[in-house]
Amino acid sequence: xxxxxxxxxxMLKDSVSEFMKNEAPVSHLREFRDKDCKDGFSHGLxxxxxxxxxxxxxxSEEDGGLGMGNVEAGIVLExxxxxxxxxxxxTTSVAGVTALNEAGKAMRDQWLPGIxxxxxxxxxxxxxxxxxxxxxxxxxxxxxxxxxxxxxxKQFVVQGGSADMLIVAARTGGSAGETDGLxxxxxxxxxxxxxxDAARLVDSAMAAHVEFDNVEVTADAVIGEVDQGWSVxxxxxxxxxxxxxxxxxGVGAGAMDMTIGYLKERKQFGQVxxxxxxxxxxxxxxxxEMEIARSAVLKAQQLLDExxxxxxxxxxxxxxxxxxxxxxxxxxxxxMHGGIGMTDEYDIGFYMKxxxxxxxxxxxxxxxxxxxAEMSGY
Amino acid sequence: xxxxxxxxxxxxxWLEENCPPEMREPVRDEDDVxxxxxxxxxxxxxxxxxxxxxxxxxxxxxxxPKEYGGAGLSPAEGKILKQEMGRIKAxxxxxxxxxxxxxxxxxxxxxxxxxxxxxxxxxRGEIRWCQGYSEPGSGSDLVSLQTFGEDKGDHWVVNGSKxxxxxxxKADWIFCLVRTDKSDKYRxxxxxxxxxxxEGVSTKPILLISGSSPFCETFFDDVKVPKDxxxxxxxxxxxxxxxxxxxxxxxxxxMGGGDGSGSLGKAVKPMLGEDAMGRLDEPMLRAQLAxxxxxxxxxxxxxxxxxxxxxxxxxxxxxxxxxxxxxxxxNKRRHExxxxxxxxEALEWESEATGGGAKPRGWLxxxxxxxxxxxxxVMLNVISKRILExxxx
Numbered sequence: 115x116x117x118x119x120x121x122x123x124x125m126l127k128d129s130v131s132e133f134m135k136n137e138a139p140v141s142h143l144r145e146f147r148d149k150d151c152k153d154g155f156s157h158g159l160x161x162x163x164x165x166x167x168x169x170x171x172x173x174s175e176e177d178g179g180l181g182m183g184n185v186e187a188g189i190v191l192e193x194x195x196x197x198x199x200x201x202x203x204x205t206t207s208v209a210g211v212t213a214l215n216e217a218g219k220a221m222r223d224q225w226l227p228g229i230x231x232x233x234x235x236x237x238x239x240x241x242x243x244x245x246x247x248x249x250x251x252x253x254x255x256x257x258x259x260x261x262x263x264x265x266x267x268k269q270f271v272v273q274g275g276s277a278d279m280l281i282v283a284a285r286t287g288g289s290a291g292e293t294d295g296l297x298x299x300x301x302x303x304x305x306x307x308x309x310x311d312a313a314r315l316v317d318s319a320m321a322a323h324v325e326f327d328n329v330e331v332t333a334d335a336v337i338g339e340v341d342q343g344w345s346v347x348x349x350x351x352x353x354x355x356x357x358x359x360x361x362x363x364g365v366g367a368g369a370m371d372m373t374i375g376y377l378k379e380r381k382q383f384g385q386v387x388x389x390x391x392x393x394x395x396x397x398x399x400x401x402x403e404m405e406i407a408r409s410a411v412l413k414a415q416q417l418l419d420e421x422x423x424x425x426x427x428x429x430x431x432x433x434x435x436x437x438x439x440x441x442x443x444x445x446x447x448x449x450m451h452g453g454i455g456m457t458d459e460y461d462i463g464f465y466m467k468x469x470x471x472x473x474x475x476x477x478x479x480x481x482x483x484x485x486x487a488e489m490s491g492y
Numbered sequence: 493x494x495x496x497x498x499x500x501x502x503x504x505x506w507l508e509e510n511c512p513p514e515m516r517e518p519v520r521d522e523d524d525v526x527x528x529x530x531x532x533x534x535x536x537x538x539x540x541x542x543x544x545x546x547x548x549x550x551x552x553x554x555x556x557p558k559e560y561g562g563a564g565l566s567p568a569e570g571k572i573l574k575q576e577m578g579r580i581k582a583x584x585x586x587x588x589x590x591x592x593x594x595x596x597x598x599x600x601x602x603x604x605x606x607x608x609x610x611x612x613x614x615x616r617g618e619i620r621w622c623q624g625y626s627e628p629g630s631g632s633d634l635v636s637l638q639t640f641g642e643d644k645g646d647h648w649v650v651n652g653s654k655x656x657x658x659x660x661x662k663a664d665w666i667f668c669l670v671r672t673d674k675s676d677k678y679r680x681x682x683x684x685x686x687x688x689x690x691e692g693v694s695t696k697p698i699l700l701i702s703g704s705s706p707f708c709e710t711f712f713d714d715v716k717v718p719k720d721x722x723x724x725x726x727x728x729x730x731x732x733x734x735x736x737x738x739x740x741x742x743x744x745x746x747m748g749g750g751d752g753s754g755s756l757g758k759a760v761k762p763m764l765g766e767d768a769m770g771r772l773d774e775p776m777l778r779a780q781l782a783x784x785x786x787x788x789x790x791x792x793x794x795x796x797x798x799x800x801x802x803x804x805x806x807x808x809x810x811x812x813x814x815x816x817x818x819x820x821x822x823n824k825r826r827h828e829x830x831x832x833x834x835x836x837e838a839l840e841w842e843s844e845a846t847g848g849g850a851k852p853r854g855w856l857x858x859x860x861x862x863x864x865x866x867x868x869x870v871m872l873n874v875i876s877k878r879i880l881e882x883x884x885x
Contacts, residue, residue, distance in 0.1 A: 116800040117793065374880055388882040391873070397882065398875035402814050409797040410790035428789065435790040479786075480779075486789070487782035490755040492772040 115416055117409065119189070126186060130193045133166055138199040140461045146200055147318040153276040154320035155200040163203060164232025172211045172353070177226045179211070183419035184353060188360035188411065195364020198461075198468050200319060202235045202273050204361060204475075209354035210236035213281055213298060216346040217337045221300060225279060237277030238354070239268035239301075239324055240347075246477040248283065248347065249293055253326070255284035261332040262286065264299065264307075267325050272475070274322025275312025278303055281350070282326070287341045296343040298350075299335045306330070317467040352429045355476040356418060359411045359429075359436035362472045366404050366440030369447040369465035373397070376451055393450060400439075400446050407432075407439035427489045430482040437472075437479035444469045499569050503576045510545040511582045514538035518581070520847070525587050528617025530664050543617065546585035553591055553615045556599070560607055561615025567803070589658065590614030590621040594667050596739050597683075601724040601732050610685070622688070624654040624668030624710060625733065632870050634669075635677055635730065639712060641670040641684065648672070648684070650692075650715040656864065660695040660708035663688050670717075673727050683729030686717045702856035703841070703849070738809075740865045741816035755788075756826060757781035760833040777832060784829055791822055810878040817871035820861035827855040 119127060138159055146156065163169050168190050173179025180186075187208050194203060206229055214222055214229075228234030240248055253266030264284055274280065280301045288295025301308065307329040310322040338346035374397060377388030387393060414432035417425035444466040448455040455462045473479065515538055519525055523535045526543055534540040546552050549563060555570040556562025565573060595614055598607055613619040630637040639652025650670055660666070665687055673680030688695075692715040697705035724732045757772060760781070765773040772778040798815055801807045831838045834851050841849040862868040876882045 116804065117797040118801055118804070118806060374882070377882060385885065386883055389885040391885070394876035394880075394882050395869065395872040397880060398814075398817075398872040401875060401880060402818050405814065406787075406790045406794045406818060409794040412797065413793035428793070431786050431789040431793075434786045438786075483779070483782040483786050486785050487757055487771070487778060490758050490785055492755070492757040492761045492766070492778065492781065 115420070117412060117416065119185070119412075123185060123189060127189045127193075130166075130168075130190050131196075133162075134193040134197040134199055137162055138194075138197055138201070140198050140464060143198045143200055143318065143464060144461075152312070152320070154273065154314070154318060155202055159199075160201060160235070161232040163201060163207075164230065168203060169207045169232050170211075170226070170230035172208060172215070173226050173230060174215065177215075177222050178230050179226070184208075184356050184415040185412070185419055187353075187357055188415045191357050191360040192364035192367070195361035195366075195468070195472075196368035198317075198365070198368070198464050202277075204354065204357050205238055205272055206234070206236040208357040209238055209350050209476075210281060212353035213337055213346055213350035214300075216349060217300075220334065221337065225300065228278070234278045235273055235276060237271045237274040237280045237322070237324075238350075239271045239274065239280045239282040241270040242266070242268060244269075246474070246481055248351065250290045251283050251285060251296060252290045253282075253284040255286050255297055255299065257286070258330060261330060261335065262297075262299070264301070264326040264329040264331065267323065269321075269323045270474070271310070271322045271324050272315075272319055274324050275310045275320055280308075280324065281337065283343060283347055293344040295341050296347065297340050298337040298343040298346050299331055300337055301326075301329060301331055301335060315471055317464070317471040319471060348426075351476060352418060352426065355429050355433045355482075356411065356414045358472050358475050359407075359414065359432040362436040362440040362469065363404070363408050363411050365465055365469050365472065366407065366436070366443035369440075369443045369462060369469075370397075370400055370404055372462055372465070373443075373447045373450050380452075387450075396446060397450075400442055403439040403442055407436045410435045427486065430485040430489070433477060434479040434482035434486065437482070440469050441473065441479075496568060496572060500572050500576065503573055506549070507576055507580060507582060510542070510549075511577075511580060512538035512542055515542040515583050515585075516581045517583075519583060524583070526585065526617070527587050527620055527659070527662070528590075529620025529662065530618070531662070532617065532620070542583070543585045547616050550615070552586040552617065553595065553611075556595065556611060556615065560599075560611035562611075586617045588614060588617065588620060589623055589663075590619065593623055593736055593740065594621050597667070597723060597732050597736050600735060601683075606723070619664045620659070620662060622657050622660045622663035622666050622710075624657055624660075624666045626656045627653060628655050628709075632867055634733070635681070637669055637671060637681065639668070639670050640674070641672050641682065641717065643672065644716075646719050648682075648717045648719065650684070650686075650712045650717055652712050654710040654712075655698075656707045657695070657710040658706055658708075660688070660710045661697055666693075666710070667723070669729055669733055676727070678730050679727050681729040681733070682726050683723045683732040684717055685721045685723065686715065690715050690717070692716075700856070701859070702853045704853065704857075737866060738812050741812040741871075755781075755785050756829055756833070757785060764833065777829075780829060781833070784826060787822055788826070791818060794818070808879055810874055813866070813871045813874040814879070816866065817862075817868050817875070820858075821868060823861050824858045827858040831855050 167180055170179035171182045171187050175181040191204060194201060211229060214225055225234060242251060242253060255262040255264050282299045282301050283296055285295050286297040307327040310324045312320045312322040315321050377393060378386055380387050411432045414428040417428050447462045448466055451462050454460050526539055550558060550561060551563055553562040554565045554573050558564045591614060595611060598610055625634060627637050627639060641648035641650045665685060668684050669681050670684045671680055672682040692713040694711045695708040698707045698709060699705050761772050767773045798811060830851055838851040840846045841852060
């Protein structure tokens with residue numbers, strides 16, 4: 115398979131790009147931020163995502179979805195990133211659906227139709243400390259009667275306050291540091307003992323600290339197998355990581371294009387500042403970095419979709435490289451805009467904020483570079 | 493079996509029969525590489541046999557047409573041959589600037605007569621070529637070159653000097669940019685070809701920081717060049733030069749992890765030791781090596797995309813400049829870490845145990861990567877102007 119978008123994917127890209135530009139441009143984010151919206155995204159837009167067929171892209175046709183892959187989801191995410199569109203697409207339709215695809219039919223029937231219809235939103239309850247360390251999960255799920263009793267705290271649960279269901283990673287066995295003994299649960303938002311404390315993040319998204327106080331779930335709430343949650347979780351995380359990387363490429367490309375546009379307009383010393391070699395070289399370097407990141411992300415998406423055994427390595431390469439490149443794009447973006455780049459009125463700052471949040475989501479560049487070293491044997 | 497599968501089977505069998513085991517060993521010394529030419533000699537019988545078998549089969553230049561000494565392979569067949577040679581780690585039978593540089597220019601710009609003569613000579617390793625581009629006063633600003641060919645009717649008289657001429661002291665012929673019209677900077681250069689044995693040509697090797705002398709200064713003192721020895725059109729040699737520079741950048745861009753070299757971190761772990769978790773026992777270096785692997789693997793994907801898009805003609809024409817910039821900078825970074833990981837052993841310049849100082853010499857050699865064939869700064873200029881369309885000052 116050649117490493118570029120085929121004709122169908124290019125058509126999809128064109129239509130997604132048109133949709134986002136018209137329905138969810140950066141002004142949409144600004145409007146929501148200014149309204150101090152409690153959910154951090156528009157339910158109306160989420161419905162439109164469903165009408166466009168985005169919400170069920172990764173669900174199988176048998177389950178009412180489109181049976182597409184990570185390359186296609188990445189096309190949507192890149193445009194989401196470029197337009198800084200607030201939406202639950204990454205958590206719900208990419209990571210969440212990838213996990214649910216591993217669940218039994220009853221659970222798929224329970225949740226997928228709502229997701230595909232744009233009515234249901236999921237949250238991922240994984241992190242327990244300020245950094246992403248999935249093997250270190252300590253939260254307990256003890257057997258209780260016919261099911262489990264969950265106790266513990268989760269944080270950085272994006273859309274956790276408004277989600278209809280949380281995918282919760284907890285320990286049914288083993289101890290922190292081990293991958294065995296982890297189990298994934300689908301926990302409904304109104305479960306007794308569950309409380310979510312939502313807080314606004316730097317990028318205006320909402321993320322919750324979630325407390326589980328003797329939350330009881332039945333055995334039917336287990337996604338996959340008890341104690342074997344790591345394999346489902348790995349699939350979910352790989353889709354989420356690759357998706358976050360794709361969104362970051364969109365954020366970086368959006369920031370870069372905006373900056374290049376500014377360089378061609380802004381005049382100082384009697385000439386457009388884009389004619390200064392000091393800025394040209396930095397911009398050309400940035401462009402190169404973004405192109406490399408884009409290539410790494412597409413390679414990871416293709417390998418995941420092919421089920422290639424080299425996929426995990428490339429997923430970490432993609433998340434790390436997209437993280438480094440996009441971070442450069444937003445830093446150069448603000449700097450090259452000069453004073454106006456520091457103003458709230460101008461959009462470039464929004465790109466910097468979204469990059470910061472996406473960098474942390476599903477593991478930052480340091481986390482993934484470390485995994486690359488481990489997977490490479492050192 | 494498809495045609496390509498049959499071709500692969502045939503190629504495998506042919507290689508098995510014709511590539512001697514010695515020619516499947518890694519290249520260790522300079523004379524393990526056969527460059528051809530009037531004064532060439534083979535290091536051993538295996539090198540000779542492998543070279544001759546390839547010449548007879550057209551495999552020194554497999555994708556060139558048969559009448560020019562190639563095997564007329566299609567790109568798909570050429571890729572299979574490369575894969576099969578890679579599989580048994582076969583050395584290239586012939587290395588030459590004729591194959592890499594002049595040949596492609598001749599195929600595009602040469603007359604039929606020129607192609608028949610020069611391409612066959614290249615394919616058979618009879619003539620070793622060198623490239624005369626840079627001058628002492630014309631490096632990044634190549635088009636300012638001053639070497640002048642005065643028109644004397646049926647010949648030119650060439651005076652001037654070139655620098656960084658790779659292996660000029662060993663080459664038989666030179667392809668050379670010569671000014672033939674002083675009034676037009678871009679349209680006043682002719683792409684000439686002439687014999688290095690001509691009267692008035694002299695060369696002087698330049699000792700580099702790596703301790704080797706792959707480059708020369710080349711002097712022309714009233715050198716007579718017949719008026720039919722040029723490619724393209726008189727005064728339009730810059731078109732040929734630009735084409736070749738693009739080609740050269742593509743080749744150079746393959747360095748630095750895009751060439752399939754594996755993880756450096758993994759390679760150095762046995763020497764540096766590991767902690768209880770099996771991690772390289774030098775945490776800061778490990779972090780740098782991890783970042784290098786991220787960059788190298790990402791660049792490898794970029795190189796794959798670049799080649800795929802090239803085949804489908806989807807690239808921006810200036811993309812090779814970006815590949816050259818990124819590939820060479822990455823290669824330099826890799827070699828900095830080779831040195832950091834090698835510690836004091838990587839300082840040894842001559843000892844037999846270190847292959848005659850392969851690490852420090854290789855490290856120093858990489859510093860030229862981002863200078864030769866267009867500096868990184870020139871590449872960044874090209875990216876910003878041609879791809880990003882940023883304005884001139």
